[in-house]
Amino acid sequence: MSATTAMQTDKQRSFVRLITRSYAQLVLVAFALVPAYLIGYLYFFQDPGLKFENYPFHEIAIIGATFVGLFVTYLAWQCYRSSGEPLLRWMTLGFLGSVLICALHGAFTRSAHQNIWLLLLYGPASRLTMSILLLIGLLSYQRPSDPADRRAGAKYLLSWTAIFLVVDVLVALLAHSTVAGVILLRVMETAALGFSTLSVVILMLRRPRSPLMLVCGISVMSFALSSVAFLLGSPWNHMWWLAHVIFASGFFLLSYGVAQAFLTTRSFATIHSREELNARLAQEMDRAKNALKEVHRENQKLAHLAATDPLTGAANRRHFIACVETEVVRAQRDGTPFSLLALDLDNFKWVNDAYGHQVGDTVLQGFVRVCLDAIRPYDGVARVGGEEFMVLLTRTSLDAALAVGERIRATIASTTFAGELGRKVSITVSIGISQFGRDGRTIDALLRSADERLYHAKSQGRNRVAID
Template sequence: MSLNSATSAAVIVEPSAGIRHVTQIYGRLLLIGFALAPAYLIAYLYFFQDPSLKFENHLFHEIAIAAATLEGLFVTYVTWQCYRLSGEPILRWLTLGFAGFVVIYTLHGVFTGFSHRNIWLFLLYGPASRLVMSILLLVGLLSYKSPPDPVAKRSDPWTWLTWLIGFLAVDLFVAVIAYSPYAASLGTRLSMEGGALVISLVNVGLMLWRRIRSPLMLIFGISVMSFALSSLAFILGKPWNHMWWLAHAIFAGGFFLLSFGVVQAFHTTRSFSTIYSQDELMARLAEAKARTEAALQELQHTNQKLEHLAAIDPLTGAVNRRIFLERVETEIGRVKRGEAPFSLLALDLDNFKRINDTFGHQVGDSVLKAFVQTCLEAIRPYDGVARVGGEEFMVLLPQAALDVALMVGERIRMSIQGTRFDAMGTDPFSVTVSIGISQFGQDGNSIDALLRAADQRLYRAKSHGRNCVIAV
C-alpha cells in the first residue's frame, strides 16, 4: 500500500449534521421518557390494580418516614453549606425547601398511630409538606442566575430562625384544620395536593420556557416532575392502598435525585446554577487553556531571559566562561570531524587596577564595555568574546590557524591602543592589552591544554613589557 493510500485510509470522517440532529432529538426524548417514567406505573395501578387492596403497616411507615427525615436533615445541611460558600439565591431557597419539608413531613410519621382516630391529622401533613416545598422550589427557580447574596446574609441566624418558626406555624395550622369540621371536606386534602401538583408543573414549564439546560438544573427539573407525579398518585390513591405507597416511592425517587445534584455541587464548586453547564465548562476550559498557554509563554520568555542573563556578562555583554567553554567543546568536535582547526586568544588589559584606583570604578566599567565593543568590531561575526575574569577576556576564532589568530590579535591590540577614553575632570587616556594565542592540535587536543598554552603566552606578553601579542 502506498503512503498516500495509507494516509487516506487513516482519515476519520466526522458524523453528518443529520446524524447529530437525530441524536440530539433522541437524547431529549430519553430525558422526557425518564422524567415521565413514574406516570407509567401510576397508569398501570390505576387501570389494572384493585384500589381496595391495602398494605397497612404502621411500623414500616414510621421507619420509612424516620429515614426520610434523617436524610432530609442531612441534605438540608449540605445544601446550606453550598449556599453559605457560594451565596446563590437558588441554594437558599433549596435549603428552605428541604428544611420546610422535613419540619412538616416529620409529623406525618409521628401521627401514624392516629390514622384510625383522626385520619386527617395523619394525612394532611403529607400534602402540606409537599405544597410548602413546591412553593419554595418555585421561588428558587425564579431566582436562578441572580447575583450571590451578601456574606452577612448567608449565616444570619435570625433569618433561618424566622423561617423555622414559620414552618412550625404551618404544623400548628394543619393540626387546627385536622380537628376542625373542614378537615372532612374532600377539598382540604385535594386543594393542598393539587396545589403541590400545579406548582410543580409550573416549575417544569418555567424551566422549559427559560430554556434552562445545565445538567444540574436538568436534575432539578426531573426531580420536580417526580414531585408533581407523586402528588397525582396521592390524589388518585387512598390511604394504605398500593397507589398511595407508589406515591411515596415516586416522591422519594425525586428527593433522592435532587439530593444527588446537591451533593455533586458540594463536591465541586458549591454552585448549583453554573457548575455543570456544558457550555460554561467549555468556556471555562478555553479560558483556563488560554491562561495556561499565556503562563507557559511567559515562563518560556522568563526562562529565555534567565538563560540570557546566565550566559551573558551583564556589564560588557560578552558571554561568560561557562558558555565560552561549551562553544570551545563544540569547536573541538568539529575539528575531530575533519574541519579546520581553531585558535584561542587570552587577553588582559594592562594596568587596569591603576585605572580603577585613579579614575574610579565607574570609569573602569566604561573602559571594559568599550574594550569588548572594540574586540567585536575587530573580529569576524562568527567569532566570540568572553569575559572570564575582572579584566581578563578570551576570544574564540573558529577555523583560524595560528597565523590568522596572530593577525586578529594584532588588530585588536592596535585598536585598543588607538582608542581614547574620557575620564570626568581629566584629559583623555588610552589603555593597552596583552594577548596570548594557542591553536588546537598544535598546542594540545583538550580545553585545559589550550587554555594553559594561551595563559602562558599571555604571561610572557606581560613580562615582555605588555602591549604585545605572543603566539609561540
C-alpha cells in the same frame, strides 16, 4: 485533505452532534416523564377500588424518609454556609419544612379511622411547603451569594423550624374543623402541583447549564407528577401508594444533587456539565502551554543574560571558560587544536578620561562588532575585564589564529569611532595568541600563555599580535 472535503466533514460532524444532542435531551425528557407513564397505566388499567391498607409499612416508610430528610437538610445547610447561594438556603428550608410536616403524616397513620383528614392533610401540606420554597429558591438562582458575615445562622433555621411547627398545628386544627374535606385536600394538592409546574417552566426557560440543576429539574417534575397521582388516587389504593413513590423518588434524586454538591464545590451553580468541563480543560491546557512557552522564553533570556556582558553583548568570563572547557575535551578526544586570543585595548583609560565613559562604551561595543565580523559564527568573543577580551577559535591552528588576530588588529587601527560633537576616536589593540597542545593542554596553561604574549605585545610598543 482538500478544503472542500474538510468543510463537508465539519458539516457532517456538526449534524451528528446536533442529532446526538437532541437525542440526549429527548432521553432526559422521557426519563423525567416515567412517573407519568405509570400514572397513566394505573388510571386506565387498574381498578381504583383495590387497596393496600398497611399501617406499619406506611409508618416505617415515613420514619425512614424523616431521618434521610433531616440528614439531607444538614448537608444542604452546610453547602449554603460554605457557598452562600440563596438557592441552597431555600432548598434547605424546603427539605426541613417537608420533613417536619410530613413526619406527622406518618405519626397519625393509625388515626385514619378516627379522623382521616388528620392523616391526609399533612401530605399535601408538606408538598405545598416544599414546592413554594423550591420555587422561591429557583427564582433566586444565580443571584449573588450572601456575604460570609451575613449568611443566615442557627437562629434563622430555628425561626423557620418554629414556623413549620405552627403549620403543623394549623393543619391539625383544619383536620378537626368543619372545612376539612376532599375540597380542601384537592385545593392544597392543586396548589402544590401549580407551584411545582411553575418551577419546571422557570427551569425550562432559564435552561441552566449546571448538571445539578438538571437533577433539580427532574426532581421538581417528580413532585408535580406526584401531586397529579394524589389527585387521581384515593387513600390506600395503588395510585395513592404510587404517588408516595413518585414524591420519594424526586426527594431522593434532589438529595443526591445536594450530596454531590457537598462532596465537590458545595454549590449548585459552579458544577459544570461534561462539555463545559472539556472546554475549560482545553482552555486551561492552552493557557498552560502558553505559560510553559513563556517560561521557556524567560529562561532563555535569563540564560542569555547570565552568559553575556550586558554592555557589549559578548560572552562573559564564566561562559567563556565553560566553552573553553568543552573545547579542551573535544581537542583531547580527536587531537584537533584550537587557539585563544587575548586582546586588550591600548590606552583605553585615556579614551574614558578624554571623552567620557559614554564614548568609551561606544568604543567597546564597536570593538566587539569588529571581532565578531572577523571570526566564524561558531567561534566566540568574551569580555573578561574592563577593556580586556578573549576570542576562542575552534579547530584553528596557530597560523590561522595569527591571521584572524592581524585582521582584527588592522581593522581596529583603521576604524574611527564617533565621539562627542562630531569628534572621531581612534584606538589600537594588542593581542596575544596561544594554541592547545603547543602551549599546554589545560585551560590555565593556555590562558597564561595568551596573557604572557599579550603583555609582550604591549611591551614591544602595542598595536601588534604576539605568538612567541
